[in-house]
Amino acid sequence: MSSTNASRRFLLIAARVLLVLIVIMGAVQSGTPANYVDAHGFFFVLIGGAALVMISFPGASIAHAFRHVVAVSGTDAEFHDATRVWEAAGRSFWIAGGLGSVLSIMIGFVGMRTVETAGFSAILPILIRSLLSTFYGGLLAVICFVPCWRLLGVLQGRPPLPVSELKGTRLGWGYGATFGYVLFLSVLIWTIRPLFTISIWPVFRPPLMVVLGGAIVLILFVGQSGARLTRSAAFACMGLVASLMGFIQMLHGMTDPTPRGIGQVAMALAFILLSCSIALMGMALIGAPLEDRAIRMGSDQAPSPFSRVAWYAFPLLSLIFLIIVFNMIIVPLPPSR
């Protein structure tokens, strides 16, 4: 019996390795592998996502989560904790990928000011690098969701734990959270350093005011009601509202074919990109860590549905907006009659 189980486990492992090899070969055969490599983007997504996990969970919980990937023994409370850690990791990488995409395209456009030999052939690599960040974020998120789903499957057959037993071991803001914030901000500053060649504060000021102010208003006046609009959802809502405002301004600018109209369109497109980036940063640095902390303290049992929609849908929405912005840049305005 035990030998049958051991051989079955060996076959399962061999099948998984073979599947991974087939996927890698397919990726290699599909094109030049170097086309899928962007070191800066991958570095930002990997380190930034890991830093976001450290902000939300203490090191001991993260270490236990890694242990439970390979070992199925443990208490239900440990499994619950590990599930939360892996879900947070997947969410963090996904958000970091979306944020990296938006930052990458902004850095690319600002960098075009100093490019000597350029043309439209130089614009397409900007979009490629931007999409690669989302690709890396999605890939790492799926890798993290696999153990999460596996642990959820183990817990499904067991009775639910009382709330008192779902509390984590450390509830305060430890050194891990501080280190996570420092690490994330360091990676963020290192990534956006090309933007420091321009005066960066006027660039960020209007969208920061709109997104941050709107999120505060939503949290103050709606968060106290039974609907429990979470901080992450508030940032996502304001990011969406600000982006829609940018699209409306862009359409107004398109009615004016003169260079003034082009300026209006350009300002609107810049506003859309910056609003998405600020909303993503708000979710990653404020909304998600506070909600994870509330769960560890026992105030909540699970992330709010509003939060989950914000975490997983808004980065995808940002990617769609980014592609629309790129398309609107390379498509000329209609001619004047």
Next chain:
Amino acid sequence: MNKQSMDDSELDAFLGRVMKDDLPPDAKSAMNRRFLRFREGLDRSGQERADQDSSWRSMPLWRQALGAAAAALIIVGFVMQLRGSPTALAHSIGQLKAIAAVSAGLKRATSMECTVRQTDRDGAPTLYRIQWRATSGARIDMESSGGVHTLWVPRKTISAAVVGMIPALDAGMQEPVWRPALEFASPVTLSRQMEIRYGLMQGGRMSAAGEFTIVGREGPQNIEIIVDSQTYLPIVLRKLSRGPNPRALIEARFRWNQPIPAEPVDPTNLENPADPAGR
């Protein structure tokens, strides 16, 4: 069952015998205390519901101030966005859109007249006059110290040039003396030059005459293009030498979509001898 009805006095006496008020004092006081707590709880929950109806008024002052400040932030942010000047990021995006608009304007052009003046190192000028029509091709007249020469560039050659960046299909076009003019042989050729060879990614400026300037680089030369803001078609294109005293190496002046004289651009009709218009 007794169908006989009882009067009230008998009913009262019956109830009095069954439910005697003989609770011990401590039990009675405990029951009273519990009853009072229950009533206080009902009253308190009713007060909380009333408070939620007027939640913003019941907020502490600091939360009200924070909410007002946040609302003011939103309004100021909107106003700054709608009335502010373009930022560096918006300026970069605007330049890309302007170049896209110029490229699209060139591709829509139906006729072009261009005068190209080239000055060599000795200061001797060479003048090229280019006439292009979408239906035929281009005629290039060159005036130099060696006299006047004419080159015909059929439409098929121009189409091939768009793909292969000005390949010469016959010996005449291969002569280097025609190269400065072939760069402007058609609007589509010029558009390809702008997209691929000219580094037009730097900032431009707007003049009071409704023209704006795009600058860039092509190898050791600086490029300056003055564009009409109404039609997004180039008016003047200059290639300047670098250095403290830049001089114009090549200057091209354009007229767009003007009617060209009725006679065929190419009297030899390289494409179709039966069709004077060269279709």
